[in-house]
Amino acid sequence: MNKIRIEELNRKAHDLRIRFLDIFTALGYGHLTTAYSETEILVALYYEVMQYDAKDWKEDNHDFLFMSKGHGAGMIYPILEDVGLITNEELHDMLRLGGNAFISRKFFLPGFEFYGGSLGMGLGMAAGLAYALKMNRDNKMVFCVLGDAECYEGSIWEAVLFAAHNQLNNLIVIVDRNYMGCSDFTENMCRLEPFDDKWKAFGWETKKVDGHSIGALVDAMGQIRARITSSPLCIVAETVKGKGLDSVSNIPLMHGYMPSGKDIDEAYENVKLL
Amino acid sequence: MQNIEGIAEMKVRDVFFLDVYDKAKSGEDIIIASSDIGAPSLDEFRIMFGNRFVNVGIAEQNLLAVSAGLAFAGKKVIAYGLNPFPVTRAFDQIRNFMASMQLPITLTALNAGTCSAEAGYTHMPVENVSIMRTLQNIKVINPSDETISHMLVNEILSHPSPRYIQFDKYIEGKQYEKCDIDFSRGFVVNRNDDKQNVVIITYGIWVRECLKAGLDCDIIDCFSLPVNEEILIGELRKYENIVTVEDGILVGGLGSMILEIINKYGMNNKIISYGLCMKDGYPKTYTNREVIWNQSGIKIDALNRLIGHFSRSSDNE
Known part of the structure; x- marks a missing residue:
């Protein structure tokens, strides 16, 4: 990817972090740190890697994205709005008390294939869909964004086994490896390292990249439609929880944080362009 | 096939x-x-x-x-x-x-x-x-x-x-005709024309057990839950007494469902529920379903006595 495009997408990531603040400080609820951790991952997916037609979308004419780490689904809203999959009015209608969640509940927009949040469930469903697409000789790709601390769930590893055994090379996992759960760092709670080796041992191809480098993320997914291996691919994206807002980044127990009161202005002033 | x-x-x-x-x-x-x-x-x-x-x-x-x-x-x-x-x-x-x-x-x-x-x-x-x-x-x-x-x-x-x-791996054979089964109702009544003041409501294996024993009452088979409540209530108005039987724990099961429905529609049928209670703890020894049913009091002779009792009390009125 050329430098100009990377700079453009870095500015996009910054704008999306700001837009996230608009939406979720107004709502008074959200998970800022997990959304900021995955911002570049989602920018790479929606603006470079995934295939979909925002002007002419149908239920099945796009690649699929499972936000298994459902707490991070907040960042999907400003992106869908920005790429034109939902309008500003629809967004506000979806995110208000008693509002119309019709669009997200129909599960037909890329990123809303699934109602995430109960952790450990998205990968198995993504694998089932990838299996069905292969049966149908359909060459769409299935992406699944996992949280690293979500990988404590045993159901993740059930799905990891299944995907490798069934040679689901149309399935791409991106793990938001921010080394943090809700209460503590992963390596303090219950060690996950060597993390990518675990995926390798289960039969997956793995890549480790800087999860805040849009160029590195896009490069890692550059040839996904022409891979010659039968293995599914796991990209371990090394990130920082809360990246872009220093006051809350990389601090345990900030998982459910949304600025309120005077912290809102401070957040707007301090969101950084990476 | x-x-x-x-x-x-x-x-x-x-x-x-x-x-x-x-x-x-x-x-x-x-x-x-x-x-x-x-x-x-x-x-x-x-x-x-x-x-x-x-x-x-x-x-x-x-x-x-x-x-x-x-x-x-x-x-x-x-x-x-x-x-x-x-x-x-x-x-x-x-x-x-x-x-x-x-x-x-x-x-x-x-x-x-x-x-x-x-x-x-x-x-x-x-x-x-x-x-x-x-x-x-x-x-x-x-x-x-x-x-x-x-x-x-x-x-x-x-x-x-x-x-x-x-x-249930022990259920085999045919009891119903296709026209008896309506999935939108969720239940079917096995009628016994002699007695009408008591009905047994059950599902699965106990439908077969009750029919095999020739119990002297109607048997309602709730084969698909939730049942259509309004139609079921229409049936239940015919009976003074209801006995529910289930091969499952009582808490939240079929018996609970019938109590909820009867309460919701403001009816006053007498209801007796049979089910597993595990009140003496979970099975600790090699066991089988007959032993468990016996321990929980789910027995054909107990149901027979109950039906007889309801019939006599109805005759005395």
């Missing part, structure tokens, strides 16, 4: 899976996902449709998740596991994929109630009906005869929605 060599009587499960095989042969896009469980009636399907029999291994959570992805892609998915595990181990997946997202997964499971009691409490899905009743949008089906089993496959294909079907 063919019979299977070596199986003298067709069990409700095998009736169902042979019909599924016939439908797959005729072109239906059916996938069976299994958590390491087969059946003689599934062997042909596995040979004929290799990649449409998806075996996830002993991984019930993934059974539900993979089934969700297949259903999302438009496949007609029958997930198949060994009870109680698909429900007890994967309840959160059922809750999200089937109840909330309403993906049209047909979750089938071998074993109902105490039919595998010899294997110990671990293998007794005695809470499953109660657990599944807590969820909206999922039909809970207990086939009590071959006719219901035969009708299931068309019901699934013509009305795609989330379903949970549990097969």
Whole structure:
């Protein structure tokens, strides 16, 4: 990817972090740190890697994205709005008390294939869909964004086994490896390292990249439609929880944080362009 | 439909899976996902449709998740596991994929109630009906005869929605005609014209036990929960006394459901509920379903005495 495009997408990531603040400080609820951790991952997916037609979308004419780490689904809203999959009015209608969640509940927009949040469930469903697409000789790709601390769930590893055994090379996992759960760092709670080796041992191809480098993320997914291996691919994206807002980044127990009161202005002033 | 060599009587499960095989042969896009469980009636399907029999291994959570992805892609998915595990181990997946997202997964499971009691409490899905009743949008089906089993496959294909079907491995043979069974009602009344002041409401194996014993009262078979309450209430107005019997724990089960309905409609029938209570603790020794029924007081002679008692009190009035 050329430098100009990377700079453009870095500015996009910054704008999306700001837009996230608009939406979720107004709502008074959200998970800022997990959304900021995955911002570049989602920018790479929606603006470079995934295939979909925002002007002419149908239920099945796009690649699929499972936000298994459902707490991070907040960042999907400003992106869908920005790429034109939902309008500003629809967004506000979806995110208000008693509002119309019709669009997200129909599960037909890329990123809303699934109602995430109960952790450990998205990968198995993504694998089932990838299996069905292969049966149908359909060459769409299935992406699944996992949280690293979500990988404590045993159901993740059930799905990891299944995907490798069934040679689901149309399935791409991106793990938001921010080394943090809700209460503590992963390596303090219950060690996950060597993390990518675990995926390798289960039969997956793995890549480790800087999860805040849009160029590195896009490069890692550059040839996904022409891979010659039968293995599914796991990209371990090394990130920082809360990246872009220093006051809350990389601090345990900030998982459910949304600025309120005077912290809102401070957040707007301090969101950084990476 | 063919019979299977070596199986003298067709069990409700095998009736169902042979019909599924016939439908797959005729072109239906059916996938069976299994958590390491087969059946003689599934062997042909596995040979004929290799990649449409998806075996996830002993991984019930993934059974539900993979089934969700297949259903999302438009496949007609029958997930198949060994009870109680698909429900007890994967309840959160059922809750999200089937109840909330309403993906049209047909979750089938071998074993109902105490039919595998010899294997110990671990293998007794005695809470499953109660657990599944807590969820909206999922039909809970207990086939009590071959006719219901035969009708299931068309019901699934013509009305795609989330379903949970549990097969009792000792139920075989035919009790009903097709015209008796209406899935939108969810129950069928086995009429006994002599007595009308007491009715037994049950499902699954105890429908067969009551009919076999020739109990002197009507027997209502709630083969698909939730039942149509209004139609059921119309039936229940005919009886003064109701006895519920279930091969499952009482808490939240069929007996609870009847109490809820009777209360909701402001009726005052006398209700006596029989079910498993495990009040002396969970089974600690080798056991079987008859022993467990005896310990919980679920016995034909007890039901006979009760029917006699209600009949006498009715005669005295």
